[in-house]
Amino acid sequence: MRRRAAKAVVKLRFVLVPLWIVGAVLAFVYLPSIGEAGSSGVDGLLLPNDAPAVQAEELSKQNFQYPLIARTLVVRHDESGLPPRALLEAAQMAQAVREGQLTDLPGLAAVAPVPNVVFEPEAQPTTVLYYLYFRPGVYPEEAQDLAQRFADQHVAPQAEEETFVGVTGTQQATTVREHIIRDSLPLVTMATALLVVLAVGLHFRSPIAPVVNLLTVGIAFIVTSHVLGWLGQTFGLAVPREVEPVVVVLLFGVVTDYSIFFLSRFRDRLREGCSGEDAAERGTADVIGIVFVAGLVVVLATSSLIVAKLSFFQLFGPAMAVAVLIGMLVTVTFVPGALAIGRRFVLWPRARSGRAQGPEEGAAEEEDDHSSDRSLSARVARLSARRPLLTATACVLLLGAAATGLFRYELANPIIQGLPADTGPQRAYAAATEGFLAAGVVAPTVAVVRGPDLAGQPERLEELERLLAAQPGVATVLGPGDLEGLDENAFVTESGDLARFLVILEEDPLDGRAVDTLLRLEDNVPGLLQGAELENAELMFGGDTAISAGLVEGTVRDLGRVAPVAVLATFLTLALFLRSLVAPIYLVAASVLALFAALGLSAYLYEPLFGPNAVSFFVPFAVSILLLALGSDYNVFLAGRVWDEAQRRPLREAVEVASTRAARPIATAGLILAGSFGLLALVPLTTFRAVALTMGLGLLLDAFLVRQLLVPALIVLVGRISGWPGRWLGKRSE
Numbered sequence: 001m002r003r004r005a006a007k008a009v010v011k012l013r014f015v016l017v018p019l020w021i022v023g024a025v026l027a028f029v030y031l032p033s034i035g036e037a038g039s040s041g042v043d044g045l046l047l048p049n050d051a052p053a054v055q056a057e058e059l060s061k062q063n064f065q066y067p068l069i070a071r072t073l074v075v076r077h078d079e080s081g082l083p084p085r086a087l088l089e090a091a092q093m094a095q096a097v098r099e100g101q102l103t104d105l106p107g108l109a110a111v112a113p114v115p116n117v118v119f120e121p122e123a124q125p126t127t128v129l130y131y132l133y134f135r136p137g138v139y140p141e142e143a144q145d146l147a148q149r150f151a152d153q154h155v156a157p158q159a160e161e162e163t164f165v166g167v168t169g170t171q172q173a174t175t176v177r178e179h180i181i182r183d184s185l186p187l188v189t190m191a192t193a194l195l196v197v198l199a200v201g202l203h204f205r206s207p208i209a210p211v212v213n214l215l216t217v218g219i220a221f222i223v224t225s226h227v228l229g230w231l232g233q234t235f236g237l238a239v240p241r242e243v244e245p246v247v248v249v250l251l252f253g254v255v256t257d258y259s260i261f262f263l264s265r266f267r268d269r270l271r272e273g274c275s276g277e278d279a280a281e282r283g284t285a286d287v288i289g290i291v292f293v294a295g296l297v298v299v300l301a302t303s304s305l306i307v308a309k310l311s312f313f314q315l316f317g318p319a320m321a322v323a324v325l326i327g328m329l330v331t332v333t334f335v336p337g338a339l340a341i342g343r344r345f346v347l348w349p350r351a352r353s354g355r356a357q358g359p360e361e362g363a364a365e366e367e368d369d370h371s372s373d374r375s376l377s378a379r380v381a382r383l384s385a386r387r388p389l390l391t392a393t394a395c396v397l398l399l400g401a402a403a404t405g406l407f408r409y410e411l412a413n414p415i416i417q418g419l420p421a422d423t424g425p426q427r428a429y430a431a432a433t434e435g436f437l438a439a440g441v442v443a444p445t446v447a448v449v450r451g452p453d454l455a456g457q458p459e460r461l462e463e464l465e466r467l468l469a470a471q472p473g474v475a476t477v478l479g480p481g482d483l484e485g486l487d488e489n490a491f492v493t494e495s496g497d498l499a500r501f502l503v504i505l506e507e508d509p510l511d512g513r514a515v516d517t518l519l520r521l522e523d524n525v526p527g528l529l530q531g532a533e534l535e536n537a538e539l540m541f542g543g544d545t546a547i548s549a550g551l552v553e554g555t556v557r558d559l560g561r562v563a564p565v566a567v568l569a570t571f572l573t574l575a576l577f578l579r580s581l582v583a584p585i586y587l588v589a590a591s592v593l594a595l596f597a598a599l600g601l602s603a604y605l606y607e608p609l610f611g612p613n614a615v616s617f618f619v620p621f622a623v624s625i626l627l628l629a630l631g632s633d634y635n636v637f638l639a640g641r642v643w644d645e646a647q648r649r650p651l652r653e654a655v656e657v658a659s660t661r662a663a664r665p666i667a668t669a670g671l672i673l674a675g676s677f678g679l680l681a682l683v684p685l686t687t688f689r690a691v692a693l694t695m696g697l698g699l700l701l702d703a704f705l706v707r708q709l710l711v712p713a714l715i716v717l718v719g720r721i722s723g724w725p726g727r728w729l730g731k732r733s734e
Contacts, residue, residue, distance in 0.1 A: 001289070002285045002286075002288055002289045003285045005284075005285075005288055005289075006281050006282070006284035006285035006288055006336065007281055007285075009284060009288070009332070009333055009336045009337060010277065010280050010281045010284060010336055010337065010340045012337070013336070013337030013338075013340045013341055014337075014341070016333045016334065016337045017334060017337040017338055017341065020219050020223075020330060020333070020334050021219065023219075023223060024218070024219045024222040024223055027222055027223050027226040027227065028222050028226060031226035031227065031229060031230045032226065032229040032230060032232075032233050033225045033226055033229045034225050034228050034229045034232065034243070034244055034247075035182070035229075035244070036229055047310070047547060047550045047551065047554065048309060048311075051550050051554075052522075052540045052541070052546070052550070053540075053541065053542050053543070053546035053547045053549070053550045054542075054547075054550075055540060055542075056446060056448045056540040056541055056542030056543075056546065057069065057446070057542040057543075059448050059450065059498060059540075060446060060448060060500060060542065061136075063493050063495075063498050064489070064490065064493065064498075064500070065109065065489070065490070066109045066110060066133040066134070066135070066136075066490075067133065067446075068133075068446045068490065068491075068500050068502060069444065069445075069446050069542060069543045069544075070112070070131035070132060070133060070169065070444065071169045071170045071171035071172075071443070071544070072132045072134075072143055072144070072147045072167065072168075072169040072171045072172055073129050073130060073131050073132060073147075073167070073168060073169045073432075073442065074129070074130040074132065074147060074150060074151045074155055074165065074166070074167055074428075075127065075128075075129055075130075075164065075165065075166050075167075075168060075428040075429075075431050075432045075435075076090075076127065076128045076129075076130070076155055076159055076163060076164070076165050077126060077127045077128075077163065077164045077165075077431035077432065077434065077435050078126060078127075078159075078160065078162065078163040078164065079126055079434065079435075080126075080162075081124045081125065081126055082125045082126060082127070082128065082163070083160070084125075086115075086125060086128060086158075086159075087113075087115050087117075087125060087128070089158050090113035090115065090128045090130070090484070091113065091484045093111060093113065093130070093154060093155070094110070094111045094112060094113050094130075094484045095484075097109075097110055097111040098110055098111075102150075102154065104149070104153070105146050105149060105150055106135075107134050107135050107138040107142060107143070107146050108132060108133075108134060108135070108146055108150065109133045109134055109135045110132075110133040110486060110490075111130050111131065111132055111133070111150075112130070112131040112133070112483040112484065112486050113128050113129065113130050113131075113483075113484055114128070114129045114130075114131065114441065114478075114483065115127065115128045115129075116128075116435045116436050116437075118476070118478075118482070119436060119437055119438060119441075119475060119476060119504075120437065126435045127431070127432065127434070127435025127436060129432060129436075129441060129442075130150070130155065131444075131483075132146070132147055132150065134146065140171055140174075140175065141175065143171060144167075144171065144172055144175050147167045147169075147172065148167055151165050151166065151167050152165075164427075164428075164431045166424055166425075166427055166428030166431065167424060167425065167428055168416065168424070168425040168426075168427075168428035168429045168432060168442060169416075169425065169442065169443065170415045170416065170443055170510070170544050172424070172425045173415045173416040173419055173425040173426075173429075174415060176419060176423050176424065176425055177241075177415070177418070177419060177685060178241050180419070180420075180423075180683065180684060180685060181241050181242065181244065181245065181683060181685070181688075182241070184245065184682060184683040184684070185244055185245055185248065187682050188245050188248055188249065188679055188680065188682050188683060189248050191679045191682060192248060192249055192252040192253075192676050192679050193214060193217070193252065195252075195672070195675050195676060195679065196210070196213060196214065196217065196252055196253075196256045196672060196676070197210040197213075197214060198210075199256070199668070199671065199672045199675070200213045200256065200259070200260065200263075200672075203260065203668050204263060204267065204347055204350065205349075205350045206346070206347045206348055206349065206350055207348075208342070208345060208346050208347065208348050209263055209346055209347060212259070212263070212335065212338045212339070212342065212346055213255070213256055213259045213260075213263075213335075215334070215338070216255055216259055216330055216331055216334050216335055216338075217251060217252050217255045217256065217259075217327075219330050219334060220251050220255050220323075220326055220327040220330040220331070221247075221248065221251050221252075223326050223330070224247060224251060224322065224323045224326045224327065225247070227322060227326065228247070228319055228322060228323070231322070237315060240312055240315055240316060242316075242687070242688075243315070243316055243319050243320075245680055245683055245688065246320070246622075246680070246691070247319065247320070247323045249676040249677050249679060249680055250320060250323055250324065250327075250626075250676075250677075251323050251324075251327050252676050253672055253673035253675075253676035253677065254295075254298070254324055254327050254328075254630070254633075254673070255327045255330065255331055256669075256672050256673075256676075257633065257669035257672060257673055258291045258294070258295070258327070258328065258331040258332075258335075259331055259335050260665055260668055260669055260672070261287045261290065261291055261637065261665060261669075262283065262284065262287055262291070262331070262335045262336060262339065263335075263339070263346070263347075264665050265282075265283035265284075265286045265287050266279050266280055266283040266284075266339050266346070266347075267283075267347055267350075268283065269282045269283045269286075270344065270347070275343075276339075276340070276342075276343025276344050277340050277343065279339075279343075280336055280339040280340035280343070281336075281340070283336075283339070284336040284339075288332055288336070289577075289640075290636055290637055290640045291328065291331060291332055292328065292332060293573060293577045293636050293640075294328075294632070294633040294636040294637065295324055295325065295327070295328030295329075295331075295332075295633075296328075296573055297569075297570055297573045297574070297629060297632040297633065297635075297636060298320075298321075298324045298328075298629040298630060298632070298633065299321045299324050299325045299328075300321075300569035300570070300573060301566045301569055301570055301625060301628055301629035301632065302317045302318075302320040302321040302324065302625055302626070302629055303317055303318060303321040303569075304317065304562050304565040304566040304569055304625070305317020305318070305320075305562055305625060306318055307561050307562055307565055308558040308561060308562050309554060309557065309558055309561070310551065310554045310555065310558055312618060313558055313562070313618070313621065313622075316618075316622060317562075317625065320625075320626070324629075377659070377660045377663035377664060377708075378656075378660045380659070380663065380708055380709065381655070381656045381657075381659035381660040381663065381708075381712065382656055383709070384655070384656075384659060384708070384709050384710075384712035384713045384716070385652050385653075385655045385656040385659070385712060385713075385716055386652070386656075387713075388712075388713035388714070388716040388717045389713075389717060391709050391710070391712075391713040392710060392713040392714055392717060395705060395706070395709050395710040395713070396593065396710070398597075398705070399593050399594060399596070399597040399701070399705070399706075399710075400593070400597075402596075402597035402598075402600045402601040402701075403593070403596035403597045403599070403600040404600055405599070405600030405601055405602070405603035405604045406596060406599055406600045406603060408600075408603040408604065409599075409603050409615075409620065410511075410512035410513075410615075411512060411515075411552045411555065411615065411616075411617040411620070412510060412511045412512045412515065412548070412615060412616065412617065413510045413515075413544070413547075413548035413551060413552075413616060413617055414510055414511070414615075414616060414686060414687070415510055415544070416429045416442070416443075416510065417429070417508065417510070417511075417611070417686075418616065418685050418686040418687050419685065420684045420685075429442055433508075437475065437506075438475030438476070438504050438505065438506050439505075439506070439507055439508045439509065440475060440503075440504045440505030440506060440507060440508070440509045440514060440545070441475075441504050442508075442509065443509035443510065443543065443544045443545065444478075444502045444503060444504050444505075444509070444543060445502070445503040445504075445505065445509070445518065445541055445542070445543040445544075445545050445546055446500055446501070446502060446503070446541065446542045446543050447468060447477075447500060447501045447502075447503050447539060447540075447541055448498065448499075448500045448539070448540050448541070448542060449461070449464065449498070449499045449500065449501075449534070449537050449538070449539050450497065450498050450537060450538045450540075451497065451534060451536055451537025451538065452497060452536065452537075453496055453497070454492060454496055454497060454498065454499045454534075454537070455492050455493075455495075455496030455499075456496060457534070460532050460533050460534050461479070461492075461499055461532075461534075462479075463531070463532040463533070464501075464528060464529070464531075464532035464534060464539075465477045465479045465501055467528050467531050467532060468501065468503060468521075468528065471517075471520070471521060471524065471528075472517070472520070473505055473506050473507065473513070473514070473516075473517030473520070474503060474504070474505060474506065474517070474521075475504045475505060475506045476504050477501050477502065477503050477504070478501065478502040478504065479491055479501045479502075480492065482502075483502075503521075503541070505517055505518070505545060509543075509544055509545045509548075510544060510545065510548055511612070512552075514545050514548075515545065515548050515549045515552055517545075518541060518545045518546055518548075518549045519549050519553075521541060522541060522549075525539045525540075548617070551617050551618075552617050555617050555618065555621050558621070559621060559624075562621075562625065563624075566625055566628055566629070567588060567592070567628070570584075570588055570591070570628065570629070570632050571584045571585070571588050573632075574587055574588065574632065574635060574636070574639070577636060577639075577640070578639055578640075578643060578723070578726070579723070579725075579726030579727070580722060580723050580724060580725070580726050581724065581725060582718065582721055582722050582723070582724050583639060583715070583718070583722040583723065586711075586714045586718060587632075587635045587639060587711065587714075588632075588635075590635075590706050590710050590711055590714065591627075591628055591631040591632060591635065591702070591706070592628065593706075593710075594627070594631055594698065594701050594702045594705070594706045595624055595627045595628055595631070595698060597698075597701055598623075598627060598694055598695075598697045598698030598701055598702075599620055599623070599624065599694065599698075601697055601701075602690070602693050602694040602697055605693060606690060606693075609689070609693070610686045610689065610690060611686075615686070615687075615690050616686075616687045616690070619687060619690045619691055619694065620694070622691070623691060623694045623695055623698070626695065627694075627695065627698040627699070627702070630673065630699065630702075631698075631699075631702045631706070633669075634666050634669070634670070634702060634703060634706075634707045635707070635711070637662060637665070637666060638658070638659070638662050638666065638707050638711060638712075639711075639715075641658035641659075641661060641662045642654055642655055642658040642659075642712075642715060642729075643723070643729065644658070645657050645658045646723075646729040647727075651715070651716065651719065651720055651729045652716055654729070655712045655715050655716050656712075659708065659712045662707075663708055666703050666707050666708065667703055667704065667708070669703065670699050670700060670702065670703020670704065670707075671700075671703070673699050673703075674695070674696045674699035674700050674703070675696075677691070677692055677695035677696055677699065678692050678693075678695075678696040679692070680692040680695075681693070715729075
């Protein structure tokens with residue numbers, strides 16, 4: 001089957017190669033790219049509509065003139081103290097907005113100034129926050145423009161020259177983050193292209209081989225970007241902005257890995273004395289099945305995210321699957337064709353032109369090229385094959401020790417703090433938190449109470465407000481009369497069946513501690529309502545902290561749904577490829593252990609590198625699926641080589657020989673893939689730098705420790721039964 005496929009691809013080279021080039025051009029011209037089709041940040045793809053946090057916000061939106069949650073705010077801060085007139089100016093500004101006097105800002109519905117003395121009555125006034133509320137129909141981009149104009153034209157002129165005035169909030173931060181991702185994408189693309197060109201060129205010592213690889217990657221990237229854009233436009237799906245850089249590095253890394261496998265076998269066949277076309281055909285036959293199965297494993301594992309409930313994961317997984325599927329199809333058809341067309345010139349100047357190398361000459365050159373690498377690879381393979389118990393035990397202990405960092409994980413949603421320190425929202429956030437004891441003031445939580453005749457029970461609402469304020473982790477609660485610029489109807493509906501409060505948390509509203517506080521509040525709802533004698537009412541929470549809490553809980557639940565599907569898909573693919581039910585068990589187990597080690601080791605490094613609570617909720621989830629899928633690539637490549645060698649050698653010898661021969665391609669592929677993902681650190685957001693760190697560590701552990709030491713040792717330890725119920729591995733003479 002593999003030989004027929006290889007023969008067909010090589011024979012049709014003058015059709016397939018131009019066809020992919022023309023297809024890429026047509027996709028570029030006629031199909032929208034990801035960005036052109038419209039994209040959304042992860043925060044635009046949040047919880048299902050029936051989530052309590054979403055319902056609380058919908059109730060506020062439908063029954064009040066405007067939401068009480070302020071996702072955009074202006075900060076006026078002077079650490080040496082604001083003048084006495086500043087608080088009066090803030091109150092007058094709120095009154096002017098309420099009376100419609102700011103005709104240059106028609107979309108602004110209300111402004112609620114909150115000075116720091118609300119929390120510390122005896123303190124010196126240093127900071128005033130202006131919560132901005134917009135009229136229905138105002139789009140986020142328009143809201144950001146209104147906020148900036150309000151700050152520049154109405155707050156800044158009243159402030160002294162040394163006073164800081166800026167705009168922050170989760171909505172402003174989301175817009176800035178999307179701009180950063182968009183602006184960083186060309187740099188990530190160029191840096192990744194340069195990495196793979198240098199890596200492939202040095203590996204094969206040829207300037208031509210990188211060109212073949214770069215053409216393959218370029219075709220795959222163009223087709224993938226525009227197919228994803230077309231799918232998004234056709235089905236009305238906004239591909240998350242966070243997906244685009246990941247698609248770039250994933251495609252560059254995966255396609256380069258697969259191309260290296262083809263180029264390596266092509267080179268080996270040339271050294272055996274084959275002609276250029278014959279070397280392309282026979283080399284392709286050697287690896288086309290492995291590459292196809294490896295790509296299929298990644299496609300199936302990433303596709304498992306479709307069973308998640310959070311829409312971000314439902315889009316992230318299939319987008320990765322489409323990217324890898326297209327990349328694999330381009331590689332298995334374009335690269336063999338290019339090799340057959342270019343022949344020896346593809347590896348110029350290392351492959352001599354004009355005559356075929358004899359086996360002795362080729363072997364001598366191979367020894368000259370890789371003598372030190374082969375010597376090291378042989379020693380490592382010999383250690384795994386001859387001391388399997390010691391090797392496996394040491395690897396498991398090392399990986400297990402690294403995995404202990406899993407207990408340090410604290411998921412957050414660092415929309416603001418994940419930005420670079422010099423961005424506007426981050427600077428304004430720092431000014432606000434410097435002026436207020438409670439960091440939660442930058443993104444308050446809304447508590448929505450629904451029940452009969454609430455307007456006629458003001459004492460009970462006041463008691464509920466007091467009980468909420470007394471909860472651990474809550475700094476204060478703001479209700480009727482506490483905010484200038486907002487009248488009584490902002491807190492209790494005219495019908496009297498709905499009331500709401502602003503709950504200010506002590507901690508950063510988007511970090512793990514604030515999420516824990518919100519979850520405790522939700523658990524205490526029955527007691528709170530009973531204490532306020534409002535047993536017939538409902539109490540729910542909305543706002544960014546409530547959404548983050550829902551996302552963290554939803555991520556944990558989705559992990560329970562997705563992980564078994566991803567593991568099962570990987571196991572079944574390996575079982576079919578190896579015709580075994582035994583080997584896939586420990587191969588998948590080794591991948592999972594490597595994944596735990598990467599996550600744990602990264603957790604030890606997150607806080608020193610990025611600060612506390614800087615890791616977004618989706619980082620460990622998305623990384624887990626990618627590492628499990630990509631690690632299975634190396635499972636397929638290594639196990640496939642061992643199975644082939646075991647047909648003619650004793651198992652221990654087969655493992656030693658196959659591990660030695662597979663070591664360099666796996667190491668090179670691992671370094672390139674880890675380097676590709678490492679370049680995500682060029683996006684100056686802590687979320688992408690966390691992905692870069694975890695993926696880089698995971699891929700290096702997988703390529704160097706797991707595939708070169710642990711897996712060979714496990715194959716020897718389990719023995720010939722690894723092939724059951726198919727053919728037992730190795731010659732019986734062993």
